[in-house]
Structure formats: C-alpha cells, structure tokens
Amino acid sequence: MSDMKKHDLGSFIREQRRMAEMSLRKLSEVAGISNPYLSQIERGLRKPSAEILQQIARGLSISAETLYVQAGILDEESERSDLVASIRSAPELNDAQKRALLEVYKSFVETEPPAVDAESVEE
Numbered sequence: 001m002s003d004m005k006k007h008d009l010g011s012f013i014r015e016q017r018r019m020a021e022m023s024l025r026k027l028s029e030v031a032g033i034s035n036p037y038l039s040q041i042e043r044g045l046r047k048p049s050a051e052i053l054q055q056i057a058r059g060l061s062i063s064a065e066t067l068y069v070q071a072g073i074l075d076e077e078s079e080r081s082d083l084v085a086s087i088r089s090a091p092e093l094n095d096a097q098k099r100a101l102l103e104v105y106k107s108f109v110e111t112e113p114p115a116v117d118a119e120s121v122e123e
Helices: 009-019 024-031 035-042 050-060 064-071 076-089 095-109 118-122
Strands: none
Touching: 009 035, 009 050, 009 064, 024 035, 024 050, 035 050, 050 064, 076 095
C-alpha cells in the first residue's frame, strides 16, 4: 500500500464501495452520513474527519486505519508497528504462535524480489 497515495481518498473510497457492490445510497445509510456528503467525499470536494472515516470504514467492513493512511492521517509505518504490537500483546496467542505470525508477516513485508541475473535471462 506504500504507493497507494497516488489515489486520492475519494477515489479509494469509491473503489472500495464498488468492490463491496454497494451503492452510494446504501453506504451512506450504513455509515450514517448523508448521501450528498458521501458523494462530495468521493469526488474529492470534502475532506472528512477521522470520525466520518471510521463510519465509512465500518460501512465498508474495512479497517479505519486503512482509510486513515489513505487520508494521510496515519503513517503506514505506524500502522505496521501497531500490527506488530497487537500480535505481541494478544492474550489469546501463546509465544510460539506469536513468533510464527511475526515471522510470516516479516517474510511478506521485508522480502525483496530476487535480483535478475542478465545472463540467466538470455539463456
């Protein structure tokens, strides 16, 4: 999601709404905000508060943090460290489970694509 800032917030919300197969009217109902206000947010005419973003996220069944990062309210690195802290402090997980989850997470976020050797491509 690091390059996702190329999207503006409104386009991102619209995209999430469409993927959820939800009409503008339905999302506005579920989120508890007016249809015209949501339309203005999607078109980039209004900048919603963190509370409104939380309501929209709940309506879309996505994390509020995802929208906060998209809106520039929360740093993506902060979101990652929150995830690591959440795993470490989860009382329902034992130490082995926590280590396993952290290792899997680390393997996804820190893996760089393998370098391509020019000679092997030509063969």
